[in-house]
Amino acid sequence: MKTFILANRVLKQLKGDKRLLMLSIIAPLIIIYFLKLLFDAFPPNVPITNFTIPIGALVVHFLSFLLCAILLVQERTKGTLERMLIGGYNRSSIIAGYTLGYLGLATIQASAVLIESVWLFDLNYSANVLMLLFLVIWLLAVVSVMLGIFVSTFARHEGHVFPFIPLLILPSIFLSGLLINTDALPQWAAFIGKCLPLHYAVNIIHEIIQPTFSLSETYFDFAILGSYIFILWLFASFSLRETE
Amino acid sequence: MNHAVEINNLTKNYNQIQALKSITLSVPVGAIYGLIGPNGAGKTTLIKALVGSIKPSSGYINILGLNPLTDKWALRRKIGYMPQSASLYEDLTAKENILFFGKAQKVENIKQKTDEVLHFVELSERANDLVRNFSGGMKKRVSLCCALIHQPKILFLDEPTAAIDPHLKLQSWNLFRKLANSGVTLFISTHLMDEALLCDKVTILMNGEIIAVDTPQKLIERGKTVITYKDGGAIKTSTIPSTPEGLANELLKLGLKPTITEVSTKPDTIENIVLNIIGIKQNLKSNT
Ligand SMILES: Nc1ncnc2c1ncn2[C@@H]1O[C@H](COP(=O)(O)OP(=O)(O)O)[C@@H](O)[C@H]1O
Ligand SMILES: [Mg+2]
Numbered sequence: 001m002k003t004f005i006l007a008n009r010v011l012k013q014l015k016g017d018k019r020l021l022m023l024s025i026i027a028p029l030i031i032i033y034f035l036k037l038l039f040d041a042f043p044p045n046v047p048i049t050n051f052t053i054p055i056g057a058l059v060v061h062f063l064s065f066l067l068c069a070i071l072l073v074q075e076r077t078k079g080t081l082e083r084m085l086i087g088g089y090n091r092s093s094i095i096a097g098y099t100l101g102y103l104g105l106a107t108i109q110a111s112a113v114l115i116e117s118v119w120l121f122d123l124n125y126s127a128n129v130l131m132l133l134f135l136v137i138w139l140l141a142v143v144s145v146m147l148g149i150f151v152s153t154f155a156r157h158e159g160h161v162f163p164f165i166p167l168l169i170l171p172s173i174f175l176s177g178l179l180i181n182t183d184a185l186p187q188w189a190a191f192i193g194k195c196l197p198l199h200y201a202v203n204i205i206h207e208i209i210q211p212t213f214s215l216s217e218t219y220f221d222f223a224i225l226g227s228y229i230f231i232l233w234l235f236a237s238f239s240l241r242e243t244e
Numbered sequence: 245m246n247h248a249v250e251i252n253n254l255t256k257n258y259n260q261i262q263a264l265k266s267i268t269l270s271v272p273v274g275a276i277y278g279l280i281g282p283n284g285a286g287k288t289t290l291i292k293a294l295v296g297s298i299k300p301s302s303g304y305i306n307i308l309g310l311n312p313l314t315d316k317w318a319l320r321r322k323i324g325y326m327p328q329s330a331s332l333y334e335d336l337t338a339k340e341n342i343l344f345f346g347k348a349q350k351v352e353n354i355k356q357k358t359d360e361v362l363h364f365v366e367l368s369e370r371a372n373d374l375v376r377n378f379s380g381g382m383k384k385r386v387s388l389c390c391a392l393i394h395q396p397k398i399l400f401l402d403e404p405t406a407a408i409d410p411h412l413k414l415q416s417w418n419l420f421r422k423l424a425n426s427g428v429t430l431f432i433s434t435h436l437m438d439e440a441l442l443c444d445k446v447t448i449l450m451n452g453e454i455i456a457v458d459t460p461q462k463l464i465e466r467g468k469t470v471i472t473y474k475d476g477g478a479i480k481t482s483t484i485p486s487t488p489e490g491l492a493n494e495l496l497k498l499g500l501k502p503t504i505t506e507v508s509t510k511p512d513t514i515e516n517i518v519l520n521i522i523g524i525k526q527n528l529k530s531n532t
Contacts, residue, residue: 005347009336016335016374079331083390086295086325088317088348243299243313 002089006097011104013071024067024105028059028113036120049209052121054178054202056113057137061198062169064106064141068098068148069161077157091240095233099145106141110134125209132208132218139225140201146232147197153239172198177206200224246273247306248398248429249294254303256289256452263289265452267303271431271445276424278443279433280518286452287433288328291402294431295325308397321349324396328403330383331390334376338367338386341375342393349394361389365419381408388419398429405434417442437518448521455525460514466521467512476503486511 014021035055039048075081084094114134117123125133151164172178175185175193182193193199200221207217249271256264263286271277279287292298294305296312296319305312310319332341342358351357362368365385370378375386384404391399401420405413417439420430424444432443440446441460448456456463467486471494472479484490491509498504512520 002348005344009333009340009344012340013333013335079327079329080333082292082297083325083327083331083345084348086297086320086323087345087390088320242316243297 002093003096003100006089006093007100007104010071010098010101014101014105020067021105024063025108025112028056028063028109029116031059032056032113032116032120039121049121049123050206051178052117052123053114053133053137053205053209054198056117057140057201057205058169058172058178058198060106060109060113060137061140061144061172061201062165063109064102064144065148065151065168066161066165067105068102068145069152069155069164070158072098072149072152073155073158073161076152076155085242091237091242095146095149095236095240098149099142102145102148103138103141106138106145110137110141113137123209129208129213133205136201136204136208136225139222139229140197143197143225143228143232146229146236149236150232150239153236153241168196172196175199177202197225197228200228247271248273248275248308249277249431250304250306251294252304252306254290254293254305255301256286256293256298257301263452264293264300267452267454269447269454269457271429273429274424274427275444276420276430276432276442278440278446279431279449280435280437280440280446281433281449282435282522284451285435285449287435287449288402289452290449291325291400291431291433295323295400297325321394322397324391324394324399326387326391326399326401326404328406330375330380330387332375332383332386335374337372337374338362338378338382338389339371341386342389345390346393351394354393357393357395358389361392364392365389366415381412384408384416388416392423396428398431399423401430401432403433403435405436405439437515438513440514440518448518450522450525456521463517464511464514467514467517469509469511472506472508472510473498473504474506475501 032052032055035052039046039051042048072081075084085091111134114130114137118125118130147168151161155161171192175182175189176196176198177193178198182190182199185193203221204218207213247270251267251269254264254267255262267290279290281287289298293300294307294312296316299313307319308322312319333344336344339358339362342361343354346354346358359368359371362371365388367382367385367389370382375383378386388401388404391401405416408416420432424430440463443460445457445459446463447454465485465487468483469486469491470481470483472481482494484494
């Protein structure tokens with residue numbers, strides 16, 4: 001119950017902050033468009049479809065993380081987090097409410113990114129594949145929200161979130177298998193790559209965009225994404241303290 | 245007497261800083277209890293410890309028979325907390341803010357209650373405006389509504405009248421008195437010394453230590469009154485304690501001689517008295 005009240009408030013707040021809302025939906029669309037321009041300039045034998053959806057997923061991953069972390073840090077600096085905790089919201093309803101609220105936004109982001117990619121790049125995926133792609137991006141967004149909550153507990157003001165961006169996002173771009181196969185990397189780099197949630201999302205995406213794919217090949221990666229959600233949820237609940 | 249809040253030997257350390265040093269006090273039910281002290285005295289730290297937002301380093305707190313840390317959930321329904329900063333969602337309206345905090349407490353007839361508290365603080369007309377567009381004083385009043393919505397038995401207000409205009413300040417104190425008359429206990433912190441007069445009892449806090457606990461009347465009596473009178477053309481003054489007996493005695497001594505033509509009295513302001521008390525304590529400290 002409290003979870004829904006909270007989710008509802010997060011959505012209202014996002015709706016109220018028009019600039020933030022536009023940015024979080026328009027920014028991914030613009031990035032995908034630039035990607036299209038970039039790929040159009042590539043030699044024709046580059047398999048661009050391998051990159052489009054994974055990059056879209058990365059953008060959603062990054063933005064959900066950033067927005068969620070910043071909004072929660074703002075709750076801390078403005079004192080509303082303390083007020084919530086003293087006013088009867090417990091931490092599990094705060095985490096669940098935030099996740100639910102952000103999923104509303106992530107759903108819009110994921111749909112927008114998918115629709116634009118399919119349209120710009122003339123991808124003719126079946127409805128099944130599209131559903132699965134949507135699911136992957138969406139799950140990745142849940143991971144991002146959990147990560148955002150977790151990181152926000154270490155930050156005393158918004159600026160503290162920024163060091164986490166290169167820490168999380170740069171390895172995701174270069175080591176997660178987005179641009180090159182993780183196995184081609186040195187062992188230590190491949191290890192880092194395999195610790196990143198994006199790695200598993202990219203694995204699933206690469207599997208299901210093949211002309212013939214077997215769903216059972218993706219079970220393992222889906223399970224890992226699920227475990228990420230569970231483990232980060234645990235971390236987030238332990239790090240979000242009710243008393244200082 | 246019945247006590248709403250009892251604190252015993254409470255201390256709080258932040259690394260090197262001792263923010264609270266062995267605080268012991270009790271707050272009678274239905275009183276307006278003032279916590280007065282300059283910036284950095286430890287007022288916010290004390291209130292946060294009382295509402296269960298920070299963990300004390302040692303000591304004992306009892307609020308309506310409950311412990312803020314172990315009986316968190318039972319206590320949250322009974323206390324209202326207004327933090328020092330507005331602590332509101334700027335992108336929501338006044339009403340939405342109040343509803344959001346009220347719903348966590350499962351307030352019955354919440355819509356009607358929200359209208360009532362907004363009416364109480366005279367903000368009914370702005371109920372549906374975004375808090376972002378509110379002045380500092382209006383935000384304080386919305387914040388008070390959020391603390392009031394579930395009709396708590398005790399209200400902890402952290403500097404509710406800081407940085408608002410004198411008229412609104414007076415209005416706020418009228419509201420506090422109304423609440424106290426309806427049986428609510430109010431624990432109010434302020435750095436404005438003159439507000440001591442508006443409380444039933446005050447504690448003066450300085451560097452994390454209680455340096456005085458008294459009623460405002462008794463505080464006033466700690467001051468001096470300067471009597472100025474004209475005796476046969478010469479202006480004379482004498483300084484006496486600000487007690488009712490002090491004034492009577494002095495007037496008796498002067499007698500109503502026909503040569504005395506003008507008498508005026510000027511008691512110390514509460515501000516001076518409190519500052520004096522704080523100053524004396526500081527001098528004692530630096531001497532030892
Ligand atoms: N989170 C904190 N970490 C370290 N020191 C703190 C913290 N909060 C308060 N203090 C210190 O404790 C003292 C009392 O602060 P505070 O309770 O905010 O005073 P007041 O509300 O009376 O202005 C100050 O010296 C302040 O610097
Ligand atoms: Mg303070």
